[in-house]
Amino acid sequence: MDTPPAPSRQRVLRAISRHGPVTTTALGDLLGITDTAVRRQVDLLLEAGLIAEHDNPLARRGRGRPARAYVVSDAGHRRLTSDYDQLAEEALRFLAETGGSEAVAAFARQRTRDWEDRYAAELAGIDDPHARVTALVTALTRDGFDATARPLGIPRRSGAGTGIQLCQGHCPVQHVAAQFPQFCDAEAEAFSRLLGVHVQRLATLAHGDHVCTTYVPTESPTEGTTR
Structure with missing residues (x-):
């Protein structure tokens, strides 16, 4: 045993x-x-x-x-992760075979919406982008995602944008997401809605990386400059 x-x-x-x-x-x-x-x-x-x-x-x-x-x-x-991975994979394969990839995507979005609604209530009233990420990290960690965040600058063609690197050291649906990337997509879309910016997924546990990494922009390359 x-x-x-x-x-x-x-x-x-x-x-x-x-x-x-x-x-x-x-x-x-x-x-x-x-x-x-x-x-x-x-x-x-x-x-x-x-x-x-x-x-x-x-x-x-x-x-x-x-x-x-x-x-x-x-x-x-x-x-x-829980021991329900195998059952979840079998159920999702059946869903994909009978309803197609869009059916899996709809299920992933519905599953994401459950925790997104809870997180949205916790982030309500927080306007500062850094504070919103901190609140999201706290919520994710509480739910077992082992999240952290740190400031990050990413060079761009038109300058250097600043932002935050949001990391998740654990993903409860990692092995399911490895076969069905719709779960990673739905999560990233939820992060964008919760934080009010378009986030960029840089790495995922599902694709073999050691951590899920999401770039959250907090300032555009041209922000604060004059024409």
């Missing part, structure tokens, strides 16, 4: 999901536990195949030696 991770390992697994790629030193700081305790849990998670080492050239230790950083593996994401 597959034994679930102990609570301490579950905390570490969740922290890696939310902040990965992340080093053991950073994990210790985030969780408030000793480096020895973190390493013990990381070793157990590695042995169980729930996390994997990730090449992170930005994390350096000593002279040019990259520190080991970790991300959640496919098995780890399956552990964080």
Whole structure:
């Protein structure tokens, strides 16, 4: 029988999901536990195949030696996800075969609308774009998406736009979305409506990336300039 991770390992697994790629030193700081305790849990998670080492050239230790950083593996994401994946995949395949791709898209939009309505109520009255993203991150994390956000500038042909990089370290429908991208599309469309801007999906767990990444523009390249 597959034994679930102990609570301490579950905390570490969740922290890696939310902040990965992340080093053991950073994990210790985030969780408030000793480096020895973190390493013990990381070793157990590695042995169980729930996390994997990730090449992170930005994390350096000593002279040019990259520190080991970790991300959640496919098995780890399956552990964080409910056991209904197989049933959901079978149901969606049947829906696609009988109703076509638009039927799957309609279902994805309906599923997204359930949490979008809740989030919209929480974001109501928040006008500052950064504060809206922060509120969305809080709501997503509460619902198990392990979300974070950080400022980001993306060069464009006409200048440099500024924005926020919204990351989701875990996706409860990752394995379903790998077969049915309509779920990723519906989520991105909901983010655009909630934040009042056109967001751009840069990476997804469903496509094999270690995190879902969405670019949220907060200022256009020409904003604040005069003609």
